[in-house]
Amino acid sequence: MKYITIPGSSLKFSQISLGTMRIQRKEKDANGNKIYVGKSVEEVELLLKTALDLGINVIDTADIYGHGLSEELIGKVIAKCPELRKKMILQTKCGVVSTSEGLCYDASKDYILKCVDESLERLQTNYIDVLLLHKPDPLYDPKQIAEAFETLRATGKVLYFGVSNFTPVQTALIQKYCSVPIVFSQMQFSIAHSLMIDEQVSVNTNNIHGTPFTSGILDYCRYNDICLQAYSVAQGTNGTFINNPEYEKLNKVMDTLCEKYNTNKNAIALAWILKHPANIMPIIGTTNPAHIKDSLEAFNFELTRQEWYDLYTACDKPLP
Ligand SMILES: NC(=O)c1ccc[n+]([C@@H]2O[C@H](COP(=O)([O-])OP(=O)(O)OC[C@H]3O[C@@H](n4cnc5c(N)ncnc54)[C@H](OP(=O)(O)O)[C@@H]3O)[C@@H](O)[C@H]2O)c1
The missing domain is CATH 3.20.20.100 (NADP-dependent oxidoreductase domain)
Known part of the structure; x- marks a missing residue:
């Protein structure tokens, strides 16, 4: 930890x-x-x-x-x-x-x-x-x-x-x-609910992600030494994205990373948040003790920059 x-x-x-x-x-x-x-x-x-x-x-x-x-x-x-x-x-x-x-x-x-x-x-x-x-x-x-x-x-x-x-x-x-x-x-905040990131990469564009959904809260917290806590870290728009067929592309990228890092999808979901330099505190909502243990494997590896972006774009987010 x-x-x-x-x-x-x-x-x-x-x-x-x-x-x-x-x-x-x-x-x-x-x-x-x-x-x-x-x-x-x-x-x-x-x-x-x-x-x-x-x-x-x-x-x-x-x-x-x-x-x-x-x-x-x-x-x-x-x-x-x-x-x-x-x-x-x-x-x-x-x-x-x-x-x-x-x-x-x-x-x-x-x-x-x-x-x-x-x-x-x-x-x-x-x-x-x-x-x-x-x-x-x-x-x-x-x-x-x-x-x-x-x-x-x-x-x-x-x-x-x-x-x-x-x-x-x-x-x-x-x-x-x-x-x-x-x-x-x-x-x-999660890979599949990443409005705080979307508004940064799509700033000043005409795509729908360019509007200020969260009005820059991520950088506001960093600037003011406020600890940002992320909730629903394994959720998309309709339940968890883990092994959810609605997030097929994302799960394929996660599968590859699980194999590379010899880990599980809960850990990948958290590693994506922990990679961010804002020192974000993810709040896991599992009621299954085994999933708590799985989640903590996120500290055993670090995603590369490209892998971080691959997970992001696997949710059909554009990089303008
Ligand atoms: N401030 C706010 O407005 C707000 C809103 C919502 C939540 N929160 C806080 O944030 C906490 C976490 O939110 P959350 O519960 O939405 O977080 P979460 O960790 O994204 O979701 C937990 C849910 O995902 C399931 N899950 C986790 N890993 C799974 C896997 N490998 N396969 C299948 N299902 C899996 C869990 O089932 P299992 O129990 O079976 O693992 C549980 O139902 C809440 O408890 C609450 O304290 C705050």
């Missing part, structure tokens, strides 16, 4: 982290009502222990995953094995509201403070290492977000802060008013 540091912290963050969105899933009960069903505490314990034993210490969750169920399951494992808490860098998110009234985003100060108290209770801990705002709320007041972050830092409830799915300007606007630094930015 490689570890990365962030400005102003002595903590060592594992470069690959484990996401826990999929330790629960949505189902319908006998009456057709939506319910959330979680993995067993034992299964989650095994997943977390496998990750920690392999050197993954960043564990990502969110209050909205299963309406708190993901946090609750992690909390139950912490209550059962309290020694694990100190080994984890626990990251959660808030700001997505889903109630019987509907779906909305809320980045108001009171709502953020309330969410953190609820997350602490579910996680059965007295501090959260990293809090991310999950989605940009168009009605946000950057001063309120700044006040919420400062209060949470001062009370020791949260140590570090970040945003997810935010543009550079939205991030900068919060930072303008906030005395605590925004040190993480989480975005969807």
Whole structure:
């Protein structure tokens, strides 16, 4: 495992982290009502222990995953094995509201403070290492977000802060008013979902990739020493691209590279992200301990520049 540091912290963050969105899933009960069903505490314990034993210490969750169920399951494992808490860098998110009234985003100060108290209770801990705002709320007041972050830092409830799915300007606007630094930015990013790269190679062209999908967030993070976290690293537009016939060309290139490096496709998917010089932190979302082990093989080799581009263009992306 490689570890990365962030400005102003002595903590060592594992470069690959484990996401826990999929330790629960949505189902319908006998009456057709939506319910959330979680993995067993034992299964989650095994997943977390496998990750920690392999050197993954960043564990990502969110209050909205299963309406708190993901946090609750992690909390139950912490209550059962309290020694694990100190080994984890626990990251959660808030700001997505889903109630019987509907779906909305809320980045108001009171709502953020309330969410953190609820997350602490579910996680059965007295501090959260990293809090991310999950989605940009168009009605946000950057001063309120700044006040919420400062209060949470001062009370020791949260140590570090970040945003997810935010543009550079939205991030900068919060930072303008906030005395605590925004040190993480989480975005969807994979070989098959590479808008942050597409907009760079297609700048000033007429092809559809030339429009500013992510408004330069990748280089904004590099310029401002913000650690970029990549989620859905094995996903295309419709499920995983690994062994998916919809991504035949990509899988052929991956097959060749698996043979050359004597590895597996999870590792190739991660090696593509790790090759980028921005020191991106991929978040893997597997619930299968074997896939965690497979993923970490990404550190055993480095793709050549040409191989990196071959994987990119195998998703039908142009190099103008
Ligand atoms: N900020 C945001 O808005 C946001 C949005 C989405 C996710 N996230 C975070 O990012 C984390 C990761 O996202 P993700 O779950 O989409 O990541 P992912 O690693 O791209 O996807 C995991 C899924 O791919 C499957 N998979 C992995 N390797 C496979 C293989 N070799 N063959 C077949 N299927 C394979 C996994 O199945 P198995 O379990 O069987 O391995 C699992 O269903 C989440 O847990 C969450 O913490 C954040």
